[in-house]
Amino acid sequence: MNPADDAVLREVQRLLSNSLSLAGGTDEVATRLRAALILAQPQLVTMLPGSAQLQREQLAQALTWLAHNLDNPPAVVAGCVQLGGALAACGIQPAQLQLVGAALAEAMRAGMAANGWRQDFDQAWRSTWQHVHEWMGHGAEAARYQPVTWLAEVVSHELRRPDLAVVRIRPYLPFPVRAGQYARIEVGEVPGVWRPYSLAGRGGVIELHVRAKTETGVSGTLVYRTQPGDQVRFSRAEGSMGVPPGSRDLLLVAGDTGVAPLKAMLGELAATGDPRSAVLFWGVRDLNELYDMDDIALIARACRRATVVPVVSEGDSGQYASGLVTDAIAAYGEWSEADVFLAGPPVMLAATSAALQVLGVAPERIHHDAPEG
Numbered sequence: 001m002n003p004a005d006d007a008v009l010r011e012v013q014r015l016l017s018n019s020l021s022l023a024g025g026t027d028e029v030a031t032r033l034r035a036a037l038i039l040a041q042p043q044l045v046t047m048l049p050g051s052a053q054l055q056r057e058q059l060a061q062a063l064t065w066l067a068h069n070l071d072n073p074p075a076v077v078a079g080c081v082q083l084g085g086a087l088a089a090c091g092i093q094p095a096q097l098q099l100v101g102a103a104l105a106e107a108m109r110a111g112m113a114a115n116g117w118r119q120d121f122d123q124a125w126r127s128t129w130q131h132v133h134e135w136m137g138h139g140a141e142a143a144r145y146q147p148v149t150w151l152a153e154v155v156s157h158e159l160r161r162p163d164l165a166v167v168r169i170r171p172y173l174p175f176p177v178r179a180g181q182y183a184r185i186e187v188g189e190v191p192g193v194w195r196p197y198s199l200a201g202r203g204g205v206i207e208l209h210v211r212a213k214t215e216t217g218v219s220g221t222l223v224y225r226t227q228p229g230d231q232v233r234f235s236r237a238e239g240s241m242g243v244p245p246g247s248r249d250l251l252l253v254a255g256d257t258g259v260a261p262l263k264a265m266l267g268e269l270a271a272t273g274d275p276r277s278a279v280l281f282w283g284v285r286d287l288n289e290l291y292d293m294d295d296i297a298l299i300a301r302a303c304r305r306a307t308v309v310p311v312v313s314e315g316d317s318g319q320y321a322s323g324l325v326t327d328a329i330a331a332y333g334e335w336s337e338a339d340v341f342l343a344g345p346p347v348m349l350a351a352t353s354a355a356l357q358v359l360g361v362a363p364e365r366i367h368h369d370a371p372e373g
């Protein structure tokens with residue numbers, strides 16, 4: 001890059017930063033930008049994943065990031081290409097983003113004192129947006145030919161059992177996911193190896209429940225050698241599990257870390273105030289394996305009609321039911337009219353599915369992800 005280009009970029013960067021400050025800062029600009037987009041293109045905003053607050057936070061982060069990195073063109077190009085791919089995965093195409101530049105200028109102008117919006121600010125944002133839009137277009141185009149992946153930062157890591165960790169990760173870019181889905185994860189220690197993990201979590205933070213069967217591999221790395229600040233990469237969300245439309249009662253049956261996707265589904269019932277009844281049976285070997293009971297019970301209490309029934313198969317079961325989870329399900333009530341979702345180890349899926357069919361649940365009402373072959 002020649003020094004003259006460098007000077008121009010720094011001047012544009014200065015104008016972006018100054019105008020953002022004069023317009024009230026990135027948080028305020030992002031709030032007005034989202035409000036302007038809702039008026040101009042309501043459909044676009046509904047296609048963005050997450051709550052209103054998460055969308056505002058991500059818009060603010062994007063503006064801060066852009067102003068901060070503008071003097072580093074390779075980083076800006078790469079970031080915009082990734083954003084274009086992530087938005088394409090949300091179903092948003094570049095043509096739908098054309099108005100965003102004008103909405104952004106309006107969001108800036110509206111936060112400034114009278115006559116505060118200067119021509120040089122206008123020019124700086126206009127030229128920057130044109131480039132950003134073009135690079136996002138390249139990202140959306142690339143997404144048609146190669147899989148989109150997301151980079152996320154580990155924000156917390158809790159070893160809940162000697163071999164089990166709850167790992168929370170925050171993707172940098174919008175990530176479309178339905179409660180109950182899973183994604184394939186790659187860790188730096190094992191490049192090129194992508195393993196499926198269910199996704200729980202809320203508010204833009206994804207929660208993984210990982211049990212390591214060995215010290216190595218993706219699970220071993222996530223459990224034993226991962227800490228806040230590390231990065232992981234993950235693929236598009238997959239799987240057909242999720243809160244179904246309709247009004248049938250829900251029977252959710254988890255074995256071990258299979259509780260993660262069902263916790264996500266309970267979270268959705270709570271967030272939407274869904275009136276359906278849902279009962280989550282969580283089968284574990286011993287009491288110590290109920291590694292996430294407090295949080296799951298909290299979410300169940302926030303639902304209109306949800307209950308959690310832990311079932312402990314060996315030793316002291318404390319305040320909970322003991323024995324086999326399938327026996328506890330049979331003793332609890334009648335399930336032939338329920339929609340059933342199972343998650344857990346392959347053997348548990350097969351055994352529970354067979355037992356439920358004996359109890360009169362039609363096979364087409366029983367849903368679970370296919371175990372990996």
Ligand SMILES: Cc1cc2nc3c(=O)[nH]c(=O)nc-3n(C[C@H](O)[C@H](O)[C@H](O)COP(=O)(O)OP(=O)(O)OC[C@H]3O[C@@H](n4cnc5c(N)ncnc54)[C@H](O)[C@@H]3O)c2cc1C
Nearest residue numbers: 195196197198209210211213217218219220257369371372
């Ligand atoms: C849809 C879906 C969702 C899933 N969600 C979760 C989840 O939320 N949490 C979770 O923890 N898991 C989950 N899994 C399982 C998880 O994907 C596997 O545990 C993971 O693929 C293992 O990969 P790895 O790289 O850690 O193990 P690798 O090292 O590649 O080993 C693969 C498997 O081989 C076995 N193995 C390897 N070496 C040995 C050895 N020396 N002795 C005995 N056995 C060995 C282990 O059982 C291991 O699971 C899910 C699976 C599917 C299909």
